[in-house]
Amino acid sequence: MAAEHREGREVSTEMQLESMYQEIILDHYRHPHHKGLREPFASQVHHVNPTCGDEVTMRVDLKGDVISDISYESQGCSISQASASVMADLLIGKSVEQAREVQETFLRLMQSKLDGPEFAEEHEEVLEDAVAFAGVAKYPGRVKCALLSWMAWKDATAQALDDTESGVKA
């Protein structure tokens, strides 16, 4: 698509954009994974990004200390949609501890400003497909979009663990 138009002055603009809108992001945006709320679930949260109106309802299910399912319903821009999809792919099946490491590393990636690409390369093993978001880090206006579902997941998981500990849900 965009590659066909790499000529003249267009080159720099399209390349700039592609540094943020990696093909992986656009694919997940067009065909999101794990979208649509599923049962069973241990907890559900609703998060919004008040500056742009992006919203996500996130469900997490646990089996022991393994994230057995993540499902969500959401509306928002390509970055926030793709981020939810990539995250669900990555975290389902991981232990809570492993998943937290991924989440924390992703958060650091989003805080890395212009160093996104180097940071992503260094932590590729942990981040896997989420390295595609490295280019987003230099757009402060979009970092919140990328983080929305990750923050919702963190919150939902904390609630699920609390409930398990207090014995509300077995």
Place this chain on the structure above:
Amino acid sequence: MVVNSQFLDTDAIRKDFPILQRTVHGDKPLVYLDNAATSQSPQQVIDSIVEYYSLHNANVHRGIHVLAEEATALYEGARDKVAAFINAGAREEVVFTKNSSEALNLVANVLGWAEAPYGIRPGDEIVISEMEHHSNIVPWQLTAERIGAKLRWFGITDEGRLDLSNVNELINERTKVVSLVHVSNILGTVNPVETIVKRAHEVGALVVLDASQSAPHLPLDVQALGADFVAFTGHKMLGPTGVGVLWGRRDLLEELPPFLGGGEMIQTVTMEKSTYAGLPHKYEAGTPPISEVIALGTAVDYLNGIGMDKVAAHEHAITEYALGRLQDVEGLRIIGPATNEDRGAAISFVLGDIHPHDVGQVLDEHGIAVRVGHHCARPVCVRFGIPATTRASFYLYSTPAEVDALIVGLDQVKRFFGV
């Protein structure tokens, strides 16, 4: 090139605005279409701030030295300019605030605190509309909650106009105040102030007008409008941030209690009790934004130099052109009036399924500045069942070529996202 006799000489005007000469993202000329969020300032306005701090800086109303007198004269001179600009009956009716939001909060608070007959009491009704900026929703919610008054609102028609079908039921004997946006910042709608004022005054309700998007763009005559309070903000009318205006009818401002307490707003202070200064100082506690007020006066001079009727005609012509071109973009849906009658120069739209955030990002990469989101008017987005819009908004320096750039940009957006 589009020729329309209504257009201003934008080549000449743009030379006054240094920011319009700059490029972004390397070599792209800036196409600034975010004027409803904030406008740019001409060199004259910028110079007046520099000149104030270089030559006249002092606190106002507080000294007998030369600088204090000069600063006071400049500050009060700006009040005269603003009063004339909106055809206020008296200069004392012009109160400087921080912005529109503070002006609206002022009114919502003092009406909450006031004695009869103006004070809002439990069970009284406050009427706003679904197309208000959050700055004209939240202050009234706060007052209504505190007092136990009822907040009600006008709906919006599918066309993006105020739904007047139930005006006589909505504004009734229990209504204490009607607070309405003059020109919507998200839909572009110009509301029928006359109809609302007539009905509100019939039942003894006060009318507050949020003129944030009208004062900068069309001739505003507060006496002819007939409202009781009018609020607007300096940074949307070529002025700096940090200064807004509340115009209020003198008899009301005299009667109502003060808003903020402090220096300047008092007559005498004892440890037990104070008496308050006369208008307008009663509502200007503390050191005001002096350089900002003076620069706002310069912005008013600049607008007068062009002529507000000519500014309005120019924007009307640009909006006409933009509406036509946007409607030719496949998959684009305008949110708000699609025709140019009773319409301001802000146009919101959605482009297929592409999220406005993504639209704005690609446009920005091409040097085109628009606003995306809910524009501090979230209930409008909810009303139209959309998460957000992209908004292009014009001003006296906007050109048809910038509209053309936007159209090209939108094609690039569609191409980028593969639609």
